[in-house]
Amino acid sequence: xxxxxxxxxxxxxxxxxxxxxxxxxxxxxxxxxxxxxxxxxxxxxxxxxxxxxxxxxxxxxxxxxxxxxxxxxxxxxxxxxxxxxxxxxxxxxxxxxxxxxxxxxxxxxxxxxx
Amino acid sequence: xxxxxxxxxxxxxxxxxxxxxxxxxxxxxxxxxxxxxxxxxxxxxxxxxxxxxxxxxxxxxxxxxxxxxxxxxxxxxxxxxxxxxxxxxxxxxxxxxxxxxxxxxxxxxxxxxxxxxxxxxxxxxxxxxxxxxxxxxxxxxxxxxx
Numbered sequence: 001x002x003x004x005x006x007x008x009x010x011x012x013x014x015x016x017x018x019x020x021x022x023x024x025x026x027x028x029x030x031x032x033x034x035x036x037x038x039x040x041x042x043x044x045x046x047x048x049x050x051x052x053x054x055x056x057x058x059x060x061x062x063x064x065x066x067x068x069x070x071x072x073x074x075x076x077x078x079x080x081x082x083x084x085x086x087x088x089x090x091x092x093x094x095x096x097x098x099x100x101x102x103x104x105x106x107x108x109x110x111x112x113x114x
Numbered sequence: 115x116x117x118x119x120x121x122x123x124x125x126x127x128x129x130x131x132x133x134x135x136x137x138x139x140x141x142x143x144x145x146x147x148x149x150x151x152x153x154x155x156x157x158x159x160x161x162x163x164x165x166x167x168x169x170x171x172x173x174x175x176x177x178x179x180x181x182x183x184x185x186x187x188x189x190x191x192x193x194x195x196x197x198x199x200x201x202x203x204x205x206x207x208x209x210x211x212x213x214x215x216x217x218x219x220x221x222x223x224x225x226x227x228x229x230x231x232x233x234x235x236x237x238x239x240x241x242x243x244x245x246x247x248x249x250x251x252x253x254x255x256x257x258x259x260x
Contacts, residue, residue, distance in 0.1 A: 024143075025172045026136035055143075057168050058226035086161045093232050094225060 003027035004052075005034045014110045015043050020052035023060030031060065035067040044076025047109040051083050056090060068099065077101070079109040123192060130186040134175055134202065142186045142199075143168040149188045150195055153255055162233035163195060163253050169226040170199040170249045194235075194254045201247050 003021035010016055015038055023031055038046060048064065050056070068078045079101040082088050091097050103109040130145055132138040146167040150160040167186065174184050183202035188195065231237050236252035 022140070024136075024168060025139050025175060055164070057165060057172060058229060059172060061225055086158070089158075089161075090165070090229070094228065 022055040
């Protein structure tokens, strides 16, 4: 079971969290820590790239929701990049498509933040 | 019948026991997906089974206060995959915590149980102070729950 989380700053002070692998009850703390560390530094507008995520469960969704709640307290937002239909389906059936901006590319997600 | 196919006329049972800890959750997830693929469920249905089984195990891990392990039984039938997930460990009468409802919807992560109910064709709970708690779910071949 593997997960890779990488944070990169892009031009325009936007931060992208690239996640690759499987997000479940075992790996989600690593994702939570990465997102939490950014928010602790005062980064309230985030793009989370899920294009290389093969699997996500309710604990992974919980981490994303928790991050969104925290940034919203500061007027920020979280946009997701998701092109995997199976992952997209989970957001659809849970209704999370209504609270997250979900985009097909990093560029589209970043543009929508500003 | 090749070694990689499943006889469409018989039922087989696969039993699995994992420690009740997060680092083991991928094992039942991948096992259930492998069995589902042998039953020739669609790719989408296999993903549904994978997530539902993992959510059930995750619920036990997050809410089971006394179990040391989780038992997962997958029944591969010609028309369906039936999965039982049971919390393990101490289930004796002396277990003061045994009356706790480990799969109670009020105590479970709401999203997880919602996903299980949405993705599977049939879901039920059996809560017993001595036997422990069991979640039973079915994915029918050819049906589409999600």
